Amino acid sequence: IICRDEDLHDAVPVICDGWAASIATLSDSSRQILSFLLPGDIVSTTLLFEPRGRHLVEAITDVRYRVFRRSELKTAVFTHPGLLEKFSKAWIEEKYRADQLIVDLGRRTADERIARLVLNLVERLLKRGMTRGEPVELDFPLRQRHIADATGLTPVHVSKVLSEFRRSGLIKLSERSLTILD
Amino acid sequence: IICRDEDLHDAVPVICDGWAASIATLSDSSRQILSFLLPGDIVSTTLLFEPRGRHLVEAITDVRYRVFRRSELKTAVFTHPGLLEKFSKAWIEEKYRADQLIVDLGRRTADERIARLVLNLVERLLKRGMTRGEPVELDFPLRQRHIADATGLTPVHVSKVLSEFRRSGLIKLSERSLTILD
DNA sequence: CGATTGTTTGATGAAAGTCAAGTACCGTGG
DNA sequence: CCACGGTACTTGACTTTCATCAAACAATCG
Numbered sequence A, B: 001i002i003c004r005d006e007d008l009h010d011a012v013p014v015i016c017d018g019w020a021a022s023i024a025t026l027s028d029s030s031r032q033i034l035s036f037l038l039p040g041d042i043v044s045t046t047l048l049f050e051p052r053g054r055h056l057v058e059a060i061t062d063v064r065y066r067v068f069r070r071s072e073l074k075t076a077v078f079t080h081p082g083l084l085e086k087f088s089k090a091w092i093e094e095k096y097r098a099d100q101l102i103v104d105l106g107r108r109t110a111d112e113r114i115a116r117l118v119l120n121l122v123e124r125l126l127k128r129g130m131t132r133g134e135p136v137e138l139d140f141p142l143r144q145r146h147i148a149d150a151t152g153l154t155p156v157h158v159s160k161v162l163s164e165f166r167r168s169g170l171i172k173l174s175e176r177s178l179t180i181l182d
Numbered sequence C: 001c002g003a004t005t006g007t008t009t010g011a012t013g014a015a016a017g018t019c020a021a022g023t024a025c026c027g028t029g030g
Numbered sequence D: 001c002c003a004c005g006g007t008a009c010t011t012g013a014c015t016t017t018c019a020t021c022a023a024a025c026a027a028t029c030g
Helices: A068-080 A081-107 A110-129 A143-151 A155-167 B069-079 B081-107 B110-127 B144-151 B155-167
Strands: A011-017 A020-025 A029-035 A055-061 A064-069 A137-139 A169-174 A175-180 B011-017 B020-025 B033-035 B054-061 B066-068 B137-141 B171-174 B177-180
Touching: A011 A055, A011 A068, A011 B054, A029 A143, A029 B081, A029 B171, A064 A155, A068 A081, A068 B054, A081 A110, A081 B020, A081 B033, A081 B081, A110 A143, A110 A155, A110 A175, A143 A155, A155 B171, A175 B177, B011 B069, B033 B144, B066 B069, B069 B081, B081 B110, B081 B171, B110 B144, B110 B155, B110 B177, B144 B155
Parallel strands: none
Antiparallel strands: A011 A064, A020 A029, A020 A055, A137 A175, A169 A175, B011 B066, B020 B033, B020 B054, B137 B177, B171 B177
């Protein structure tokens, strides 16, 4: 656990290594993953401005991360104008992905949600050079319950959809390794 | 229409009067409402930093709005430090509501989604003094298809749920006026 | 006044959830 | 080395929720 729900933090964590997830927990203990965090990601851009992390941030693999003091970042923004530009890029990206997720959950089928989740992750890993070969292959540490919590589905249904994807030759997925065949 | 999908804007619109919605349109022409915009709301905080409005912004009632040039806002941020604080508040609020919507769409039933949508709107209108009386009553210009597009449901199902809410004495809703009974 | 557009209701269907049983795959400690 | 308990995954039977389709009606607007 990198941040707990209602903790106050005077520091902003940034992922250096490994995968993590930002998670909302409901009263009935079901969960919704709001975003996956990959190396280079700021845990949440809202932490740049307020100390309250509104949701749980949990490691999926082993994670290395590093924290920056908010007070220092705040002064740095004013002394170093390029920094604000950088933060605004991060925040635009964060909001864009949140909006995409809203559309996925509101208007797409289980198959579409899972396919898009996988493809989005692959795209982000490609940018980071964390993939191999052609057709593209990569380490894929997510459990099916992570996929379920990110797509608003049940683990059982995720299993069925992934089996279907395998049967129709779209992906190869086993032993924490994923290949995109089509 | 206040902003079109892929237009560039050197100005940031702020709603002065009336209701609007920020909408993502899919290839099959179904829609997902990302947020409702009420008087005082910035259309999108990402517009403060990039000219591309990623989604359609449509008026629901007649709307008055006013625009601020981005270039002027940008310099104002540096000459007037309190302004950055204000923008960050708006950003945090915007992201918080987006995250809540993700949870609603991912993990809640139709009844819950609609109830929460209505209650969130009532809460925001209360803050603005746009309600009357006790039990609280207010102008409610949304069509059932707006509710459907915001909750990821069909208009038909929204009608059924609202009828059920009426039958069980939770709300009174007719002629664009809503009363929260329970 | 007819023509849209919005709402209600019921019958039927499809998508995803729930439940349950079985298998595979660890890591631990004897 | 093996037995064990726990977690993850798979599969099938059955249920629930919501979508789809259709028809009727109400409201709104030139």
